[in-house]
Amino acid sequence: MTMALYAGSARSSDAVKGRLTSHSFSFGPHYDPANLGFGPLVCHNDDVLDPSATEGTGVVAGYPEHPHTELEIVTWVLEGSLVHTDPSGGRHVVGAGRAQVLSAGTGVRHSELADPGSGRCRFVQAWLTPSSPGADPSYVLGEAPPPSSGLVEVAGGGGLPIGTTGARLLVARLSPGASVSLPEDPRQHVFAATGAVSLAGLDLRAGDAVRLTDEPGRLVMATEPTELLVWSFA
Missing domain, CATH: 2.60.120.10 (Jelly Rolls)
Incomplete structure (x- = not known):
């Protein structure tokens, strides 16, 4: 892990x-x-x-x-x-x-x-x-996904089709204090495009990323209004 x-x-x-x-x-x-x-x-x-x-x-x-x-x-x-x-x-x-x-x-x-x-x-x-x-x-x-406080698949899975098996791009727009759980897949690339989040004791500002292996379901909490991009790989 x-x-x-x-x-x-x-x-x-x-x-x-x-x-x-x-x-x-x-x-x-x-x-x-x-x-x-x-x-x-x-x-x-x-x-x-x-x-x-x-x-x-x-x-x-x-x-x-x-x-x-x-x-x-x-x-x-x-x-x-x-x-x-x-x-x-x-x-x-x-x-x-x-x-x-x-x-x-x-x-x-x-x-x-x-x-x-x-x-x-x-x-x-x-x-x-x-x-x-x-x-x-x-x-x-793709069309713009509906407003959501959770992670929304925009490519792979239920989003736009891509030719890489098991790969998904998920996006969340989070208000301060809101949180999401990462998918259960074995690999995750978590990118704070804007704002700031906390993840397992790590603080991410805009432009920071965390790469996780065998750390499924981790909680991400926004400390500022944040647009979060997550690549998840089965």
Whole structure:
């Protein structure tokens, strides 16, 4: 049984005009052989896009068209709106409180840019290894889940389908003093996207994460208004 706290302030980061990305795991030039992933979770990026920083430059803040293969890419928007496009002409505006799943499969290209009319955009994106490589690419956008004080499945389980067996993304919006119990699965990645929570004597501020192995059902209590993101792996 293990439980490890990873401070948000210790994450590596990349900053380009109009975008700041914080990485929970090794990513690109930020290589740490001791921090390559957690189960099937190989990327957990926290992105802030600022359209005002690129005004008048002809550039839109975010990620221009780029390729992916053999990844399940799950995005949760915390603030503003993210515009997702692909070369086939598909265009989706993903607002705060919505999830999207891109199954890259044998290969796909896409872009992810801030919606200039919606101001600052913040989103958390996870990459997972698929259980069955070689699938055709697919994309699905979820509706905003109904208000709830508990954990709500937004991807995997009863949420949007993903191609990683046993993986689920759950989200909770907690008021101070409210609490939730983590799932009974053997692995959990708990991320305080906003606010602050207490978990088994550990205090998490915005950007902090805890990785738990064989610690099922732990109680998480909010000490501030908090948006909590939990990846759970059976």
